[in-house]
Amino acid sequence: MPQLIPTPWLALLIFSWTIFTAIVLPKVLKHSFPDNPTLPSKQNLSKNKWDWSWH
Amino acid sequence: MTLSLFDQFLSPVVCWIPLVAIAIMLPWVLFPSPTTRWVNNRNLTSQNWFLGQSTSQIFLPINPGGHKWAILLSSLLIFLTTMNTAGLLPYTFTPTSQLSINMGFAGALWMGIVILGMRTQPTHSLGHLLPEGAPAMLTPVLVIIETISLFIRPIALGVRLTANLTAGHLLIQLTSTATLALLTIMPVTAILTGVLLFLLALLEAAVALIQAYVFILLLSLYLQENV
Numbered sequence: 001m002p003q004l005i006p007t008p009w010l011a012l013l014i015f016s017w018t019i020f021t022a023i024v025l026p027k028v029l030k031h032s033f034p035d036n037p038t039l040p041s042k043q044n045l046s047k048n049k050w051d052w053s054w055h
Numbered sequence: 056m057t058l059s060l061f062d063q064f065l066s067p068v069v070c071w072i073p074l075v076a077i078a079i080m081l082p083w084v085l086f087p088s089p090t091t092r093w094v095n096n097r098n099l100t101s102q103n104w105f106l107g108q109s110t111s112q113i114f115l116p117i118n119p120g121g122h123k124w125a126i127l128l129s130s131l132l133i134f135l136t137t138m139n140t141a142g143l144l145p146y147t148f149t150p151t152s153q154l155s156i157n158m159g160f161a162g163a164l165w166m167g168i169v170i171l172g173m174r175t176q177p178t179h180s181l182g183h184l185l186p187e188g189a190p191a192m193l194t195p196v197l198v199i200i201e202t203i204s205l206f207i208r209p210i211a212l213g214v215r216l217t218a219n220l221t222a223g224h225l226l227i228q229l230t231s232t233a234t235l236a237l238l239t240i241m242p243v244t245a246i247l248t249g250v251l252l253f254l255l256a257l258l259e260a261a262v263a264l265i266q267a268y269v270f271i272l273l274l275s276l277y278l279q280e281n282v
Contacts, residue, residue, distance in 0.1 A: 012066070027086055
């Protein structure tokens with residue numbers, strides 16, 4: 001069976017891992033998944049008012 | 056004559072270029088790297104969506120400590136799916152039909168997962184050698200069986216993918232040879248064989264995606280046990 005011929009075994013193994021780590025991993029790493037945008041709520045604005053308490 | 060049917064799995068070399076190299080390097084042209092723009096094109100957006108969905112599905116049942124493996128397993132999923140489906144095109148070589156490539160990924164990742172489990176939580180990892188709820192009398196037998204099954208895992212992972220793809224490609228070659236040979240002699244039988252060939256091609260497309268997914272799913276299950 002051709003898959004059992006030992007000559008290209010190590011070369012194929014190392015080549016596939018090399019391409020996997022050199023090309024595929026960086027491409028997948030660059031994908032980013034930003035959070036979904038949320039609507040601003042009016043209640044939060046009023047609670048976060050800053051009062052200059054020392055003046 | 057029967058042995059020559061396996062010749063399609065010999066690593067082909069054309070003009071001193073091993074086609075395996077082209078088969079492994081070329082498909083990544085179809086997967087552009089995401090830009091730093093806020094909105095990418097449709098191709099990138101759809102690939103991004105698939106990647107995110109599949110990664111979250113696979114890593115839902117795994118402890119947060121195991122989520123470091125997300126990049127490795129999801130990029131391996133893309134690698135295997137692309138290799139399998141690209142090999143379905145005529146005149147292409149399927150790298151994942153080679154035992155060397157599949158055993159390389161299966162053995163290395165299985166060993167990494169087992170060593171990780173043995174180093175960080177050895178008691179918990181070894182505890183998997185005795186399934187819960189087993190009768191006490193069966194303990195020695197079960198431990199032996201579970202140990203054997205543990206060591207069979209990388210072989211099973213690699214050989215499963217290899218055998219599925221090899222068998223599928225072999226069947227396609229056989230039925231297409233039969234269809235062509237019968238075309239002049241028995242046309243109706245040739246048409247029936249042609250329909251069989253069409254159905255086989257659909258099956259192979261499904262098998263290509265499913266086997267890649269099964270590979271990753273099993274690795275994630277082994278990770279779940281060990282992390």
